[in-house]
Amino acid sequence: MLAIQLLREKKDWVIARLSVKHFTQTHLIDEILQLDEQRRQWITEHDQLQNLRNTASREIGQLMKAGNHAEAAQKKQQVAEWNEKINALKNQLDEIEQKIQQLLLQLPNLPHESVPAGESAADNVIIRQGGSWPTLPENALPHWELASRYDLIHFDTGTRLTGSGFPVFKGAAARLERALIQYFLDYNTRAGYVEYLPPLLVNAQTAFGTGQLPDKEGQMYFIPEDQFYLIPTAEVPLTNIYRDSILQPEQLPIKMTAYTPCFRREAGSYGKDVRGLNRVHQFDKVEIVQLVHPDQSYQSLDEMVAHVEGLIQSLELxxxxxxxxxxxxxxxxxxxxxxxxxxxxxQRWLEVSSVSNFETFQTLRMKIRFRDGKQTRLVHSLNGSSLALPRILAALLENNQQADGIHLPAILHPYTGFTRIG
RNA sequence: GGAGGGAUGGCAGAGCGGUCGAAUGCGGCGGUCUUGAAAACCGUUGUCCGUCAACCGGCGGACCGGGGGUUCGAAUCCCCCUCCCUCCGCCA
Structure with a gap:
């Protein structure tokens, strides 16, 4: 959520920034500002009346004590009139505040100055490329075929147990999955991230905090009886751990990591995108989250990018x-x-991690601040996958297949207890 | 799931319906003392909104788990919800 103060002070700049995200509903901003104007006017009136009432009530107390019931009754009459106005204003305020909030929630976060507008994913900028290209045998197989050849992943069984997109991992695959999780967590904690094991179900407030609600409601599985959402990523519970808190500057940066299964409905996906492990409804992921001083968040972002890059490099992909x-x-x-x-x-690129700086977009919703001298300021929140398992597993299987089986990268050997599948 | 008790400032813990943003203690911060530290003593100590000044800050409003109600006035009375504790039941 954007701070309304920002709209008041730098409206034109905000509109320019939003255009980079191809956001054109700038009339929303005018609406918000107009409503805000009205709101502040009403607050002033409301508070003035309350001030009058508070004073009069105190006087009524004195009069009663002095036995002057006539004058007290007269004042009561007066307060009753004010109360009507106060209540009316209060209702108006509640309504307008809700309206403002609802409009504010429709504004996306401002992109950083360095972000090009682009027209589609084709305009994303390749920063760098690394790792070495594998040389595969002639009859190289995609991972879903390798999975059945080596008895590793049973997609059809998962479909029978639950539905499509809930694969069953067996034997070496299950072990490899667990090894990867263990390795990723070790890698993260070695870099100073504190390991957590958070709940997989969260309430609406938590889902709102990181921005899943109201924007992506349909993406999450929901349990109506308890009003709980299954987490689509560990980012949600992890970042919310510090919701409604004021941190000491020396507590920053806060670095957290967690392994969790992730649940995504992924409505409307089809074709080769959902083949095999490319896109599933339940998958494992290790996440990293940072809460940092606003002046340092882009440094932290670079650090997280380097961190994830090192992890992928160590897997030799x-x-x-x-x-x-x-x-x-x-x-x-x-x-x-x-x-x-x-x-x-x-023969395609698979997204295995997404590392982002949200600046104050999430922390405003969650009210995560830190003490900056005499005032409080919002911290910046960042997160990234480190890493998402299914596509990593797919790439490991595909890129390391040889005539005699699948050779795992050396870094994993101590975790798997075996060096080759097949 | 059933019965009872509770929810107050960073923590602990008071609080006859009016002068309570809230006693007291601890902690934190500043100071006196000291070579330094401790102890002692003095002072200070929340958040949010509006407004003026826009450097400190001043003024007004709100906040005592959340939401409604009674009242001129509610931390204090009533109702609902959530959470915590104790006992019973169930259970990995």
Missing amino acids: PYRIVKLCGADMSFTSALTYDFEVYSAAQ
């Missing part, structure tokens, strides 16, 4: 880092880098 253009960025982000690994057998 070919990758590239892409800076998203305005047209492809999420509603909540100010700057996002996507990490993609090349899946040789499918």
Whole structure:
């Protein structure tokens, strides 16, 4: 959510920034400002009346004590009149505040100055590319075929147990999945991230805090009886841990990591995008989150990018880092880098991580501040995958297939207990 | 799920319906003392909104789990919800 104060002070600049995200409903801003004007006027009137009432009530108390009931009754009469106005104003205020809030929620986050507008994902900027291209045997298979050849992942069984997009991992695949989680968490905690194991179900307030509600309601699984949402990413519970708090500056930066399963409805997806592990409804992911001083958040973003890059490098996968253009960025982000690994057998890039700075877009909703001298200021929140498992697993299987099986990168050997599948 | 008790400032813990944003203690911050520290003593200590000044800050309003109600006036009385504790039931 954008601060209304920003709209008041730098409206034109805000509109220019929003245009980079191809957001054109600038009339919303005018509406907001108009309503805000009205709101402040009403607040002033409301508060003045309350002031009158407070004074009169105190006087009534004195009069009663002095036994002057006649004058007290007269004042009561007067207060009753004010009360009517106060209540009317209060109702108007509640209504207008709700309206403003609702409009404010329709404004996406401002993209960072360095973000190009672009027209589509094709205009994303490739920052750098790394890792070495694998040389595959002639009859290289996509991971879903490798999965059945080596008895690793059962998509059809998952469909029978639940529905499509809920794969069952078996034997070496299950072990490899667990090994990756363990390795990723070790890698993150070694870099100073504190490990958490958060709830997988959250309430509406929590889902609102990170921006899943109201924007992406249909993306989340929902349990009506308890009004709980299944988390689409660990970002949601992790970032909300510090909701409604005022931090000491020396507590920053706060670095958190967690492994969780993630649940996404992914309505409307089809075709090769959803083949195999490319897109599933339940998957494992290790996430990193940072809450940082606003002056340092872009440094932190670079640090997180380097962190994730190091992790992918250690897995010996070919990758590239892409800076998203305005047209492809999420509603909540100010700057996002996507990490993609090349899946040789499918001959396509698969997104395995997305690292973003949200600046104050989330922390305003969550009221996460820090003490800056005499005042409080919002911290910046950032997060990234480190890493999303299914596509990493797909790339590992595909890129490392040889005639005699799948050779795992050395870094994983201590975690898996085996070096080769097949 | 059933019965009872509770929810107050960073923490602990008071609070006859009016002068309570809220006693007291601890903690924090500043100071006196000290070579330094501790102790002692003195002072200070929340958040949000509006408004004026726009450097400090002044003024007004709101906030005692959340929401409604009674009243001229509610932390204090009533109702609903949530959460916590104790007991019973169920259960990994």
